[in-house]
Amino acid sequence: MSAEHHREHAGAGARTVAARRRRLRADRARQLADLLRHQILTGAFAEGVLPYEEAIGRDYGATRNTVRQALGLLSAEGLVERVPGVGTVVACEKYRHGLDRLQGLAETLHEHGQVSNEVRTVGPVRAPAPVAARLGLPEHSEVLYIERLRRLGGLPLSLDLTYLPLDIGVELLDADLEHTDVFRLLESVTGQPLGRAEITLEAVNADAHSAAVLQAPRGAAVLMLERLTHLADGRPVDLEFIRFRGDRITMSGLLHRAT
Amino acid sequence: MSAEHHREHAGAGARTVAARRRRLRADRARQLADLLRHQILTGAFAEGVLPYEEAIGRDYGATRNTVRQALGLLSAEGLVERVPGVGTVVACEKYRHGLDRLQGLAETLHEHGQVSNEVRTVGPVRAPAPVAARLGLPEHSEVLYIERLRRLGGLPLSLDLTYLPLDIGVELLDADLEHTDVFRLLESVTGQPLGRAEITLEAVNADAHSAAVLQAPRGAAVLMLERLTHLADGRPVDLEFIRFRGDRITMSGLLHRAT
Numbered sequence: 001m002s003a004e005h006h007r008e009h010a011g012a013g014a015r016t017v018a019a020r021r022r023r024l025r026a027d028r029a030r031q032l033a034d035l036l037r038h039q040i041l042t043g044a045f046a047e048g049v050l051p052y053e054e055a056i057g058r059d060y061g062a063t064r065n066t067v068r069q070a071l072g073l074l075s076a077e078g079l080v081e082r083v084p085g086v087g088t089v090v091a092c093e094k095y096r097h098g099l100d101r102l103q104g105l106a107e108t109l110h111e112h113g114q115v116s117n118e119v120r121t122v123g124p125v126r127a128p129a130p131v132a133a134r135l136g137l138p139e140h141s142e143v144l145y146i147e148r149l150r151r152l153g154g155l156p157l158s159l160d161l162t163y164l165p166l167d168i169g170v171e172l173l174d175a176d177l178e179h180t181d182v183f184r185l186l187e188s189v190t191g192q193p194l195g196r197a198e199i200t201l202e203a204v205n206a207d208a209h210s211a212a213v214l215q216a217p218r219g220a221a222v223l224m225l226e227r228l229t230h231l232a233d234g235r236p237v238d239l240e241f242i243r244f245r246g247d248r249i250t251m252s253g254l255l256h257r258a259t
Numbered sequence: 260m261s262a263e264h265h266r267e268h269a270g271a272g273a274r275t276v277a278a279r280r281r282r283l284r285a286d287r288a289r290q291l292a293d294l295l296r297h298q299i300l301t302g303a304f305a306e307g308v309l310p311y312e313e314a315i316g317r318d319y320g321a322t323r324n325t326v327r328q329a330l331g332l333l334s335a336e337g338l339v340e341r342v343p344g345v346g347t348v349v350a351c352e353k354y355r356h357g358l359d360r361l362q363g364l365a366e367t368l369h370e371h372g373q374v375s376n377e378v379r380t381v382g383p384v385r386a387p388a389p390v391a392a393r394l395g396l397p398e399h400s401e402v403l404y405i406e407r408l409r410r411l412g413g414l415p416l417s418l419d420l421t422y423l424p425l426d427i428g429v430e431l432l433d434a435d436l437e438h439t440d441v442f443r444l445l446e447s448v449t450g451q452p453l454g455r456a457e458i459t460l461e462a463v464n465a466d467a468h469s470a471a472v473l474q475a476p477r478g479a480a481v482l483m484l485e486r487l488t489h490l491a492d493g494r495p496v497d498l499e500f501i502r503f504r505g506d507r508i509t510m511s512g513l514l515h516r517a518t
Contacts, residue, residue: 023468026468027380029468034420059388073466076464096459101514102515121286128291130298131294193517195516196513197514198513199514200511201510202482203462203483203505204480209282209288219464219478221481246463246464249461250459251461252457254456255358256361256456258452
């Protein structure tokens with residue numbers, strides 16, 4: 001093996017070691033970020049200020065570099081802000097939406113403030129075939145379509161696309177859609193409680209237009225909820241497609257092993 | 260008003276009309292994309308091929324431009340691919356993870372194929388204070404830390420960070436972690452079934468390193484699941500932080516109005 005070749009080989013070895021060290025540090029930063037995320041979401045830091053980097057490092061057995069990288073990850077997620085001279089502060093409250101019980105947004109978030117809805121569209125449309133089928137309506141029926149941008153304390157939380165059977169929907173046209181959950185209106189209009197809802201949750205990147213409406217960066221992670229809600233008597237009455245800003249909402253619940 | 264001024268004003272009006280038209284088309288594209296997404300996820304399109312643009316337009320009462328824009332949104336999400344000469348095809352199966360019952364990944368996806376786990380790290384670590392607290396352990400206890408990249412049919416699905424109490428964890432060191440859910444191992448090691456789990460779901464943008472591990476684009480939307488699982492006797496035994504690729508997993512379940 002020539003001296004030249006040997007040097008190259010040693011160089012490659014050093015590069016591998018450096019790459020491995022970077023990878024390990026990135027792994028550790030992710031571990032630490034996940035632990036801090038939980039503390040942030042559950043309000044464990046008094047007045048929303050995180051401890052100093054040294055203290056975090058001590059508490060979590062992490063180096064200063066790892067702590068910095070972890071805080072960088074949380075800052076990129078929009079969960080914390082690094083304020084010079086102050087430290088790291090919780091940037092924006094993230095609200096817990098319950099997964100245990102079927103609730104409207106205003107109901108579930110009532111202790112955090114008033115939900116207001118900007119009604120972007122409301123009116124009858126001919127139901128596309130899958131909408132008619134899922135709402136148990138004859139093909140080509142009309143349905144009421146409602147599109148709302150929902151805010152809490154003025155900040156956009158979600159963009160909701162809603163399809164309702166027209167016989168029930170027309171009764172909502174005069175209702176206070178700006179300040180009332182559709183769930184509450186459905187119960188008051190039909191005189192019966194809601195029953196069950198089939199839900200599907202996904203994480204998607206917001207397209208440019210949805211991001212603009214939600215005042216989020218293009219490509220921002222969105223928690224997408226599709227929900228078909230039935231009245232207590234079983235009739236499907238409310239098909240919704242909801243985009244929650246990922247940095248503003250978490251969904252929490254309890255799962256059981258036995259059913 | 261001068262003729263000059265009037266022309267400027269008319270120009271602004273035309274621009275407003277054009278902007279409004281673009282906004283309306285973007286709104287309609289989103290509506291259509293959401294309806295198609297449900298059809299795709301539930302396997303409504305035979306052999307994973309979507310109908311021609313004209314047919315979609317007819318079925319959903321949408322213009323050709325809206326159809327194209329909607330397919331563009333789904334393609335940007337990685338849900339469909341537009342193949343010249345073939346049309347629009349479903350790009351990648353998205354698996355339904357149940358929200359109704361506490362299940363491991365291999366259990367819940369068994370009908371789709373074999374889940375394999377690449378164990379990136381396994382070993383004892385000193386528990387950071389919040390980990391010890393949540394697992395009901397004395398401060399500074401050691402826990403078993405496991406990091407796994409989980410694949411289905413060779414494709415990365417999730418990156419799982421797991422903390423287990425060491426007394427239970429040590430018994431997993433000789434187990435087949437590459438092909439067995441931690442849930443199943445916990446039940447076999449402790450001789451009792453799991454009980455409940457508290458879960459929190461979020462949508463976050465993947466940081467560069469997590470994205471690289473998951474072989475997803477940087478910033479890709481990730482469905483983040485934090486889960487604290489208890490044995491049937493109530494003891495907390497498994498704290499996990501799971502990043503699911505947003506384009507590969509949906510979470511589905513049933514919610515009820517009354518509790």
